[in-house]
Amino acid sequence: MALLQADSSRTRANATSLASRTLPRGTVPGLGIAACGLAALLFSVAPFGGFAGYVVFSGLLFLVAQTATSFAVEGRRHAVDRFASSLVHTTFLIALLPLLSVVWKVLAQGSDQVNGNFLTHSMRNVGVSDAGGGIYHSMVGTLLQGLITSLISIPLALLVAVYLVEYGTGKLARSVTFFVDVMTGIPSIVAGLFIYTVWVLTFGFERSGFAAALALTILMVPTVVRSTEEMLKLVPNELREAAYALGVPKWRTILRIVIPTALPGIITGIMLGIARVIGETAPLLLLLGGTDSINFNALDGPQSALPLFIYDQAGRPNPEAIDRAWGAALALILIVMILNLVARSVARLTRVR
Amino acid sequence: MAKRIDARDLNIYYGSFLAVESVCLSIEPRSVTALIGPSGCGKSTFLRSLNRMHEVVPGAHVDGSVELDGQDIYADNVDPVTVRRTIGMVFQRPNPFPTMSIFDNVVAGLKLQGHRSKSELNEIAEGALRAANLWNEVKDRLDKPGSSLSGGQQQRLCIARAIAIRPDVLLMDEPCSALDPISTMAIEELIEELKRDYTIVIVTHNMQQAARVSDRTAFFNLVATGKPGQLVEVDRTAKIFSNPSVRATEDYVSGRFG
Numbered sequence: 131m132a133l134l135q136a137d138s139s140r141t142r143a144n145a146t147s148l149a150s151r152t153l154p155r156g157t158v159p160g161l162g163i164a165a166c167g168l169a170a171l172l173f174s175v176a177p178f179g180g181f182a183g184y185v186v187f188s189g190l191l192f193l194v195a196q197t198a199t200s201f202a203v204e205g206r207r208h209a210v211d212r213f214a215s216s217l218v219h220t221t222f223l224i225a226l227l228p229l230l231s232v233v234w235k236v237l238a239q240g241s242d243q244v245n246g247n248f249l250t251h252s253m254r255n256v257g258v259s260d261a262g263g264g265i266y267h268s269m270v271g272t273l274l275q276g277l278i279t280s281l282i283s284i285p286l287a288l289l290v291a292v293y294l295v296e297y298g299t300g301k302l303a304r305s306v307t308f309f310v311d312v313m314t315g316i317p318s319i320v321a322g323l324f325i326y327t328v329w330v331l332t333f334g335f336e337r338s339g340f341a342a343a344l345a346l347t348i349l350m351v352p353t354v355v356r357s358t359e360e361m362l363k364l365v366p367n368e369l370r371e372a373a374y375a376l377g378v379p380k381w382r383t384i385l386r387i388v389i390p391t392a393l394p395g396i397i398t399g400i401m402l403g404i405a406r407v408i409g410e411t412a413p414l415l416l417l418l419g420g421t422d423s424i425n426f427n428a429l430d431g432p433q434s435a436l437p438l439f440i441y442d443q444a445g446r447p448n449p450e451a452i453d454r455a456w457g458a459a460l461a462l463i464l465i466v467m468i469l470n471l472v473a474r475s476v477a478r479l480t481r482v483r
Numbered sequence: 484m485a486k487r488i489d490a491r492d493l494n495i496y497y498g499s500f501l502a503v504e505s506v507c508l509s510i511e512p513r514s515v516t517a518l519i520g521p522s523g524c525g526k527s528t529f530l531r532s533l534n535r536m537h538e539v540v541p542g543a544h545v546d547g548s549v550e551l552d553g554q555d556i557y558a559d560n561v562d563p564v565t566v567r568r569t570i571g572m573v574f575q576r577p578n579p580f581p582t583m584s585i586f587d588n589v590v591a592g593l594k595l596q597g598h599r600s601k602s603e604l605n606e607i608a609e610g611a612l613r614a615a616n617l618w619n620e621v622k623d624r625l626d627k628p629g630s631s632l633s634g635g636q637q638q639r640l641c642i643a644r645a646i647a648i649r650p651d652v653l654l655m656d657e658p659c660s661a662l663d664p665i666s667t668m669a670i671e672e673l674i675e676e677l678k679r680d681y682t683i684v685i686v687t688h689n690m691q692q693a694a695r696v697s698d699r700t701a702f703f704n705l706v707a708t709g710k711p712g713q714l715v716e717v718d719r720t721a722k723i724f725s726n727p728s729v730r731a732t733e734d735y736v737s738g739r740f741g
C-alpha cells in the first residue's frame with residue numbers, strides 16, 4: 131500500500147512541470163500603452179474632459195485589461211497577484227502626489243525669492259506694499275525658539291521615556307502614560323492659550339520667543355516621549371542582562387548600552403518632533419508678539435518666526451507680500467530638511483562599522 | 484581566584500510561583516559542574532540565582548542562601564553588582580553589544596565599571612581574547628563591530644567579555660546550543676582550559692557534552708508541569724552516567740525520557 135502511494139506520487143511529480151505559462155515580456159507595458167491610447171480616443175470623441183479624469187480612466191482601463199489578460203493566460207493566482215501589486219503601486223503614487231505637489235509649488239513660487247538679500251535682511255522699514263525686505267528676523271526667531279524648545283523638551287522627554295521603559299511599574303507609570311497620550315492630542319491653540327493664561331495673564335510676563343517656546347514644549351514633549359519609548363522597548367532585554375551580568379549598574383547600562391543602541395531611532399523621533407513644532411503657527415499668534423525687526427533675545431520683547439511671518443504676509447493683498455510668504459515657506463522647509471540631514475549624519479558618525 | 488559555591492535550601496520564585504525547590508548543592512572550585520535535566524525543570528533559573536541575575540526579572544526572589552567561599556551572596560549588605568563582578572555569566576544566545584567594536588565588547592565590563600588606562604585595557608583585551616581562543620581570528624579587526632563575527636566567534640567573544648573582568652566563577656547557560664559542531668568543539672576545549680583558573684557551572688541539554696566537559700553532574704527534574712523543579716542527584720559525572728543512585732537519573736541519561 132505504502133509502496134503504491136509513493137509510486138503514484140512520483141508519477142504525479144513527473145507529470146507536473148515546474149514551469150507554467152506566463153505573460154510574454156512586453157505584454158504589460160503594451161497593455162498600458164493600449165489603455166492610454168483607448169482612453170485618449172474615447173476622450174476625444176465622447177463628451178468627457180479634464181486631464182485628471184483621463185489619468186483615472188486610463189488607469190482603471192489598464193487595471194482591468196491587465197487582470198483579465200493575466201487571468202486568461204496565467205491563471206487566478208497570478209491575476210490576483212498582479213492586481214494587488216498594481217493597487218499597491220497606485221496607492222503609493224496617490225499618497226506621494228500631495229507631497230510632491232506641495233514641494234513643487236513651494237519650489238516654483240519660492241525659489242525666485244530666496245536669495246542672499248532675502249535671507250540676510252529683516253522687514254524693518256520696509257513698507258507693507260514695497261518689494262524687498264527679508265526673513266532674517268523670522269529665521270532668527272524660529273531657530274531660537276526651536277533651540278529653546280529642544281533644550282527643554284529633549285532632556286525632559288528622554289527622562290520620561292527612560293522612566294517609563296526602564297523603571298516605571300504600577301499606578302504612576304500608567305498614569306504618566308495616560309497623560310502623555312492625552313497630551314499628544316492637545317490642539318496647538320490650546321497649548322498656546324494655556325501658556326498665555328499662565329505666563330502672560332497670571333505671571334504678568336511680556337509676550338516673547340520664550341513664551342512661544344514654552345507652548346511648543348507642551349506640543350513636543352509627548353511626541354518625543356512616545357517615539358523614544360517605542361525605540362527603547364525595541365532594545366533586546368538580552369543586552370541589558372549582558373551588561374548586568376558584567377557587574378554594570380543599571381543607570382550605567384541605560385546610559386551606555388540601552389540609549390546608544392536605540393539612538394538612531396531616538397534621533398529620528400526628536401527630528402520629527404522638532405519638524406512638527408517648528409512649523410506650528412497657532413501658539414505663535416498668541417505668544418510671540420510679532421515684529422519686523424531682528425531680536426536675538428527670546429526673553430525680552432516680541433520676536434518673529436517663519437510661520438507667523440508666512441501667515442502675516444500671505445494675508446496681505448499685494449503680490450510683493452505674497453511672494454515673500456512663498457519664499458519664507460521654502461526657507462522653512464529647507465531648515466527642517468537641513469536639521470534632519472545634520473541629525474542623521476551625527477547619528478551615523480556614532481556607529482561602529 | 485576560583486571559589487567554591489554552596490547553595491543551601493534554596494527556593495527560587497517568580498512572583499508567587501515556586502520554580503525550584505530546596506536545592507542543596509556544593510560546587511567545587513577549579514572544576515566543571517554540569518546541570519542537566521528536562522526543559523522547564525529550572526536549570527537556568529537555578530544558574531541565574533547563583534549570581535543574583537534571577538532578581539532582574541520583576542517579582543523574582545529567592546529564599547535560602549548561596550555562599551561564595553563561605554560568604555552569603557544574598558546577605559543584606561551585599562550589593563548584587565559586586566556579586567556579578569565576581570561571578571560572570573555567558574548566555575545561551577551570543578549577545579555582543581551591537582553598538583560596540585570587538586575590542587570595546589571585550590573591555591565593556593571594565594570600561595562600564597569605571598575607567599582604566601588605555602594600555603591596561605589593551606593588555607586585558609588581548610589576554611581575554613587569547614584565553615577565549617579568539618585572538619588569532621580577530622586581532623586584525625578589533626575595531627569592527629562585534630556583530631560582524633560568526634555565531635561561534637560571537638559566543639567566544641562573549642566568553643572573552645565575561646573573563647575580562649576576572650571573575651572567580653563562570654556560569655554558562657547552554658553556551659553551545661545555538662552553535663554548529665565545530666564551534667561547539669572549540670568552546671568545549673576552551674572550557675577544559677578555563678577550568679584551571681575558574682569554577683565553572685554549565686547548563687547543557689546535550690548529555691555527551693556534559694559527559695565530555697564536566698567533572699560533576701547535577702540532575703534536575705520536575706515531577707509534573709506546574710510543580711517546582713528539584714535537584715534529584717549530584718555526583719561525579721562518570722558515576723551519574725554509568726551507575727546513578729536514583730532511577731529517574733538513569734532513565735534520563737539513558738534517553739528513556741526527557
Ligand SMILES: Nc1ncnc2c1ncn2[C@@H]1O[C@H](COP(=O)(O)OP(=O)(O)O)[C@@H](O)[C@H]1O
Nearest residue numbers: 497502521522523524525526527528529540709
Ligand atoms: N521570566 C520568567 N517568569 C516567570 N516564570 C519563568 C520565567 N522564566 C522561567 N520561568 C518558569 O520557571 C520554570 C523553570 O524555567 P527554566 O529555568 O527556564 O527551565 P530550564 O532552563 O531548565 O529549561 C519554568 O516553569 C518556567 O516556566
Ligand SMILES: [Mg+2]
Nearest residue numbers: 526527528656
Ligand atoms: Mg534554560
